[in-house]
Amino acid sequence: MSRDQGVRVREVGDAALVLELASSSAADTYLDIDVNRRATGIARAVSRLAIHGVRDVVPTFRSVAVSFDPLLTDVAAVASALLETSDVNTSDDGPVHEVPVAYGGMDGPDLEDVALFAGCSSQEVIERHVSRTYRVFMLGFLPGFAYMGAVEETIAAPRRATPRVRVPAGSVGIAGRQTGIYPLDSPGGWQIIGRTTLTPFAPHRTPPSLFVPGDTVRFVPVPAAAVPPANPETLMATATTVDAGASRYVTVLRPGLHTTVQDSGRWGSQALGVSVSGSMDRVSHRLANAAVGNRDDAATLEATWLGPELRIEQDATLAVAGADLHPTLDDADVPPQRAVSCRAGSVLRFGERRSGARAYVAFAGGIGVTPVLGSRATHVRSRLGGFDGRALRSGDRVPLGEVSNTGRAFPVVAPRLPTCGIKLRALPGPQLEFFSPAALETLQRTRYTVSADSDRMGFRLVGGAPLESVVGGAMVSDATFAGALQIPPSGDPILLMADRPTTGGYPQIAVVITADLSVAGQLSAGDWVEFEICSRADALSALVAQEGQILAATR
Structure with a gap:
């Protein structure tokens, strides 16, 4: 894929590419101004192309990362665009x-x-x-x-x-x-x-x-x-995202353990250091929306482990998908992935967790908070989006959007959720050369356990032999990717998830395929995880099959 010795394009998982630039100096290569000017210029040139399906273009010290939807664009087209623009020698410096x-x-x-x-x-x-x-x-x-x-x-x-x-x-x-x-x-x-x-x-x-x-x-x-x-x-300088005068809303009686507003993610701002966020289980998020006739990207409530208690203040339609947290409406069981009509004053509650970790509550019309940088997703660490950038609290009045006549409710078949563990398919990562040739074999032979020190940023995995870097010195900070297995000095992998930082200084040995990210988002502390390296063709086939199943279930 390389055009010359100074440029290399790497595939990263099934949904990203990285163009790396060689430095002209031996020392402090990550602070090479000429290389960085070129990277910045290439990123701007690729952004101007507005390639269909490209979600983010992120310049780093000496590389350009491009994230894309593999169902909308071909990896070869993105790689070609990167190589075509790699002739850019510099960019105009800013103010x-x-x-x-x-x-x-x-x-x-x-x-x-x-x-x-x-x-x-x-x-x-x-x-x-x-x-x-x-x-x-x-x-x-x-x-x-x-x-x-x-x-x-x-x-x-x-x-x-x-x-x-x-x-x-x-x-x-x-x-x-x-x-x-x-x-x-x-x-x-x-x-x-x-x-x-x-x-x-x-x-x-x-x-x-x-x-x-x-x-x-x-x-x-x-x-x-x-x-x-x-x-x-x-x-x-974060303005409120909540309309206190909304005509339709639900009242939070109990917030649950961690309930946030999420959607398909905040794409397009990673170059500014803004995390993508969005739902951890995007399949369940979509299925909940489909059940009430919403668009795929309508905002839902993501409830983690212990769900909230919500009073519906006006007549509404809701559906719950994802983890089985035993939802009830006025003490009657709520069937999974089915639209349920609610009368004003009805109360939605959750009980014991039976499977999975995260449930998605969709209301017809979506959650009506104000978008921030094009998304309603909550990123708590940055206080961005959602309900004023935070998890829900008792007494909050969560606004609902206006119901559209363009949607149609569907009965949806629930995907399988992990009960105590899962095997995830992955592709080699962008810093594979930081590890010995046996490292991928060790990764695939090991059954890891999800540590309690895990959250929406990533899952810390313990229980295996350390995956040690064979490259001396610290890695230059570079772009990170959803599903990447980042290896810190301890050698214990961190599976990066929705709230991951946009850049990181630890090498990424492998990247979980897009089709398996949603089921990974349902993992809980104590669950086991295994990894299997697959081909890019297998990854794309799995994603196409998954998309076909979702579309078939919502027609």
Whole structure:
């Protein structure tokens, strides 16, 4: 697939490609400005092509990742477009942003540690940090989090040995030769040397991200008094997504363990560091919508393990699909994947979990929250979308959309759900060369267990021999993918899921095929997981067959 020695295109699972660019320098290759200019230019050129079925184009330090719907476009067409645009040698650099920073004190608790690392005074660290301009190489980790470089080598302190549980929004940090600004409160391991009041990301602003790849940043020291205490809500500038005057709504009597608004996902914004999110089990999400006559992408409620208790305030039609959490309406069992008419005042409850992990509640008309960046999906970590960016709480009034006359309700056959484990099919991952030739065999021979330390970002898998990298040193942060098996230093795989960060610094040895992602989304802590490497042809055949079954069930 390569056009020349400086370009390589890799297939990633069955729904993505990555174009990798070779660096012209031996040291700090991930901060090679010429390579990054080229990657940024290629990403812009591919985006302008508006290829049918392409969902996201994400430039990184030295690569371009393209995600697509394999049912809508052919991998060869996407690869051809990448290679055609790889002749782009550069891109125009963006504007220069001046960022006021209060250094040290409570705003920069690690400034003295960086000074100790550098063997100089804290004031000299500040002077060296502000003496340069910094290129925005890529966005990732969090919405609007810009990876900038290159920090002067003398103050390029490594990440903290123990990351902080909470880094305040607006914090300015150093990690090696990179520097950046935390756009919202978050865990983090960078050395925090100051803080700004600038808003790196505001989802309702146009454009939402203050920085984009190719921009230049200059830090300007200001007195601490010029930077008032951080207000996370102000920094994210997230307007409410809920219409308090909605004419149709349901009231949350009990929220359940973790109930959120989800849809088909927030595609098109990964280049800004925005996670796709969306339903963990997209098949069940679609089937619930089909049962009440909604479009596939209408928003539903995703209930995890312990479902909510909801009072329907106006006459409505609902359906429940996915995990069997024993739903009842006014104490009568709710049949799975069937439209049920509800009278005003009816109460939907859930009981014991019988199978699966996540149930989807669809109402005719969908959930009527305001879309954020084109989606109603909730990403709790970023406080984006859904019901004001969070899980439901007791007393919430969840608005329902207007019922369309274009849909028709269907009785739907339920897919099989894992009861205690599942075998997942996968394709080799984008960093397979980081591992020994025997690593894939070890992966396929091992029965893993889903750890309790798992969530919508990913499932931590334990119980097997460590899958150790054979490549020395840390991996350059690169794009991540749904279903990727990321291998941290412990050697225990992490199966990346809907809320995964858009970029990551651990190699991905394999990628679960699209057809198996929905059943993977129904796994619970304690379930076993096995993996089987298959061919791309097998992956596409499985996806086509799955789509055929869904369409047959909804006609």
